[in-house]
Amino acid sequence: MINKMEAKHLDFYYKDTQALFNINLPVEKNAVTALIGPSGCGKSTFLRTLNRMNDVIEKTKVVGEVLMDNKNIYDPDVDPVELRKKVGMVFQQPNPFPISIFDNIAYGPRIHGIKNKQKLQELVESSLKSAALWDEVKDRLHDSALGLSGGQQQRLVIARVLAVEPEMILMDEPASALDPISTSKLEELVRELKNNYTIVIVTHNMQQAARISDYTSFFLNGKLIEYDQTNIIFTAPREKQTEDYITGRFG
Amino acid sequence: MSRKLKEKIGFGSLAVCTFLAIIPVLLIIAYLIYVGGPAITWEFITQPPHGFLKEGGIFPAIIGTLGLTTGTIIVALPLGIGTAIYLVEYSKQNFFTTLIRIAIINLAGVPSVVYGLFGLGLFVLMLNFGRSLVAGALTLGFLTLPVIISAAEEALIAVPDDYRNASLALGATHWQTISRIVLPTAMPSILTGAILGIGRAAGETAPIMFTCAAIYIPSLPNSIFDQVMALPYHLYAVATQVPNVPESKAFGAAIVLIAIVCGLNLIAIIIRTKMRLKNTR
Numbered sequence: 001m002i003n004k005m006e007a008k009h010l011d012f013y014y015k016d017t018q019a020l021f022n023i024n025l026p027v028e029k030n031a032v033t034a035l036i037g038p039s040g041c042g043k044s045t046f047l048r049t050l051n052r053m054n055d056v057i058e059k060t061k062v063v064g065e066v067l068m069d070n071k072n073i074y075d076p077d078v079d080p081v082e083l084r085k086k087v088g089m090v091f092q093q094p095n096p097f098p099i100s101i102f103d104n105i106a107y108g109p110r111i112h113g114i115k116n117k118q119k120l121q122e123l124v125e126s127s128l129k130s131a132a133l134w135d136e137v138k139d140r141l142h143d144s145a146l147g148l149s150g151g152q153q154q155r156l157v158i159a160r161v162l163a164v165e166p167e168m169i170l171m172d173e174p175a176s177a178l179d180p181i182s183t184s185k186l187e188e189l190v191r192e193l194k195n196n197y198t199i200v201i202v203t204h205n206m207q208q209a210a211r212i213s214d215y216t217s218f219f220l221n222g223k224l225i226e227y228d229q230t231n232i233i234f235t236a237p238r239e240k241q242t243e244d245y246i247t248g249r250f251g
Numbered sequence: 252m253s254r255k256l257k258e259k260i261g262f263g264s265l266a267v268c269t270f271l272a273i274i275p276v277l278l279i280i281a282y283l284i285y286v287g288g289p290a291i292t293w294e295f296i297t298q299p300p301h302g303f304l305k306e307g308g309i310f311p312a313i314i315g316t317l318g319l320t321t322g323t324i325i326v327a328l329p330l331g332i333g334t335a336i337y338l339v340e341y342s343k344q345n346f347f348t349t350l351i352r353i354a355i356i357n358l359a360g361v362p363s364v365v366y367g368l369f370g371l372g373l374f375v376l377m378l379n380f381g382r383s384l385v386a387g388a389l390t391l392g393f394l395t396l397p398v399i400i401s402a403a404e405e406a407l408i409a410v411p412d413d414y415r416n417a418s419l420a421l422g423a424t425h426w427q428t429i430s431r432i433v434l435p436t437a438m439p440s441i442l443t444g445a446i447l448g449i450g451r452a453a454g455e456t457a458p459i460m461f462t463c464a465a466i467y468i469p470s471l472p473n474s475i476f477d478q479v480m481a482l483p484y485h486l487y488a489v490a491t492q493v494p495n496v497p498e499s500k501a502f503g504a505a506i507v508l509i510a511i512v513c514g515l516n517l518i519a520i521i522i523r524t525k526m527r528l529k530n531t532r
Contacts, residue, residue, distance in 0.1 A: 053420060058343060085422030095413035097432055108421040111431070157417070164421055 003067075004029040004168060004198040005050060010064035012045055012054070019045050021223045023064075027168075032190060032199045034213035034230065036206060038245070042222040043202045047170050050200060051087035052080040068168075085112060088161035090171040094153035096145035096160070101137050104145045104156060108164035123163050131159035132189050151182025155189065162193075169193065171201040175208065187212050206246055210234050218242045283509070287502025295503055299469040305496055309504050311471055315384070315479030316511060318472070319463065320453045322388020323395055327452075328445055330392070331399030332434075335441075338400075339407040340429050359397035364457035366394045371461040385475040387463025391452040398451070402444020406437040439526035446519035450512045456483040466492060482508040 005027040012020035020042050027033050027050075035043040048054045049066060052073065065072045073083050085108075096104050105124040114120060124141070128134040133155040137148070145156055154174055161169055171190070175183040190199060190212050203209050209216050210230060217227040218241070226233065226242045237243045298308035334355075342348045370390030380386040410433050418428040452458075464484035472479045486504050489496040 051420065053416065056416070056419060081422055081424050083422075084420055089416075089420035091413065091416060091420075093413055095411070095417045097414055097417065098436055107418070107431070108423075111418075111421065111423045111427045160417075160421065 001026075002029040003027060004069070005200075006067045007046070007049070008065040008067065010046075010049065010062070010066060012042075012049055012063075013061040014057070015059045019222050020049070023224050025217055025224055025227055027198060027200055028215060029198050030194055030196070031214040032194050032201060032212055033215045033217065034209035035200065035202045035217050035219060036204075036209050036245070037219035037225075039204075041219040043219045044172055045222075046219065047172055047200060047202050048089075050168075050170055051084050051089055053084070053089065055080050085164055086166055087168045087170060088164060088166035090154070090157055090161060090169065090174045092173045092176055094150055094157055094177065096148070096153050096156050098144065098146055100142045101145045101148070101156060102141040105160050105163045108160060112164065127159040127163040128156075130162050130193070131155045132185065132192075133159055149182070151178050151185060154178060154182070154186060158189065158193075166197065168198040168200070171199065173202050173204055176204060183208075206234075218245060220245070280509075283502055283506050287499055287504075287506045290497070290499035290503030291506060295500075296507065299471075300467065301469060303467055303493060305493075307469075309480075309482070309485060309500075309507065311468055312480040312482045312485040312504065313507060313511075314471055315464070315481040316453055316483070316508070318384055318475075318479060319387050319391055319459065319481055320449060320511075320515070322384060322475075323391040323449050323452050324445075326389055326392025327395040327399050327449070331396050331445065332403050332441060334396075334400050335403030335407055336429060336434070339404055340425070340433065355397050355400050359401065362457075363394060363455050366390055367458040367461040369393070370458060375462055381476060382461075382463055382465075382478050383476045384463060384472055384479050387459045387479070387481070388475075390458045390462045391455060394455065394458055395445075395448045395452045398448030399441075399445045402448065403437070403441045406440035406444065407433060409440065410436045439523045443519045443523045446515050446522075450515040450519075453515065454483050454508060454512055456487050460484050460487070482511070 003026045007023045007025045010020060010023040011018060023046060025046075035047060037043050045054065049062060050073075054060050054062070062074055066074060068083075068087070071078070097107065099107075102124055105127050106120045109120055109123050114123070125134065125138075128137060133152060136152060137156075140147075145153065148156060154177075158169070158174075175186050178186060187208065190201065193199060194214075201209075201213065213230045215227065216230040216233040218225045218233065218237075218239075220241055226237060226239045228238075233242065234246060237246065295308040296313065297310050299311050300307040300309065338348060338351065367390065370386055370393075374380045374386035374389050375382055380389075414432050414436060415428055418432045419425070423431070459481055463478060464481045465478040466480075466484075466488040468478060468480050482504055486501055486508065489501045489504065
């Protein structure tokens with residue numbers, strides 16, 4: 001097992017409130033790691049520490065380390081802007097920009113300095129193909145992305161992340177705003193993507209975690225209660241709290 | 252009283268209010284056209300005045316007003332948008348920014364004649380621009396600034412944070428996010444608000460009478476340091492300062508002024524509709 005990322009003794013604070021307590025969690029390369037737990041348990045906050053999106057929020061503080069390829073991403077010499085290029089993120093609500101489908105996908109490459117039209121076109125096409133959206137949009141690349149359905153928008157957002165050629169993809173409840181058919185397409189896509197990317201996914205839906213993830217970690221009140229292979233978590237959890245949660249006794 | 256009757260009375264009185272609000276607008280326009288309409292000729296619009304305003308047209312005043320409007324845009328638009336970007340996107344909430352916001356709100360409430368005196372003191376006398384197009388445009392620019400800042404702030408705040416997060420998460424810098432995503436998204440609303448504010452400034456009399464406008468200059472200005480005629484001040488002059496000018500000439504000038512302001516508003520509407528269509532097509 002090769003760890004792409006590893007959180008070590010990670011604490012996180014919003015102002016004076018501690019939101020994460022001593023998190024130690026490995027993220028295996030080319031696997032899907034699911035973060036589950038009730039609302040407010042800190043799983044989204046934890047996810048956002050992995051690409052330093054919490055830096056954007058004022059008055060937050062991180063203590064501890066997050067190692068990516070054995071380098072702490074909170075070291076002073078790490079530029080969060082460069083880090084986010086390597087660690088892409090998909091949000092809960094599909095958030096395409098109000099511009100064309102093509103320009104949405106090309107946005108990332110463009111901000112990273114790619115101007116060559118040929119290269120941009122190739123990237124747009126390959127990203128849309130990897131996100132299983134190409135066939136649906138290839139004839140209307142220059143229409144507004146806002147005209148797509150919710151499920152298509154979410155796959156567009158994933159294609160937009162892929163176009164930056166990241167090493168990891170973080171997903172924050174990516175299917176919670178989607179209908180069941182779009183959800184199953186998205187899950188299929190996640191399973192495809194893990195061949196080339198390391199994926200961490202926050203989900204409220206335990207069946208989803210069971211279906212698509214290789215490892216599952218259970219969060220409660222800002223603490224990591226249990227981490228293991230997904231089939232073990234769902235069949236023979238060590239902790240009582242984990243069992244209570246996955247059997248639906250609370251949360 | 253039955254609920255249906257109450258509803259009828261409610262909607263009825265709202266309709267009456269709407270009707271009453273529209274009447275003055277219609278009356279003003281009808282009266283203007285009735286009195287000033289006959290004065291509107293090709294010559295009136297394209298010729299300079301002669302015989303000390305009693306004869307000829309208002310061409311220099313139209314050019315003066317268009318010049319002042321352009322100047323106002325050049326002064327107020329970049330400054331206003333820049334300030335709003337700083338306040339919304341960069342500055343943290345603290346005592347200093349609260350102070351700036353209060354200042355902007357108060358600035359919007361300052362009577363225009365006070366801006367005129369300010370412009371006279373600062374641009375005409377202290378900076379020694381003299382009474383000139385540039386002094387007038389700067390004064391009108393500062394008059395419009397609070398409106399543009401407020402409009403731009405509202406527009407920037409209305410841009411969903413989802414867009415900012417998406418851009419930052421793709422590895423964009425803060426500035427790339429603002430210049431490539433946030434600002435283009437907010438632009439239609441910013442321009443709409445700005446043009447409405449500038450239209451307001453185009454019709455102001457007090458700020459330009461101290462800083463820029465002349466009653467009678469039959470020729471066009473040669474440089475931005477020349478005085479110019481301007482429609483609002485021309486109106487004031489023919490109505491009160493110069494005896495024996497035919498009434499129709501004053502009202503004709505008023506129609507032209509209103510047409511310019513309406514034209515600006517129309518541009519604002521077109522920009523908004525076009526950009527919205529483009530974004531959602």
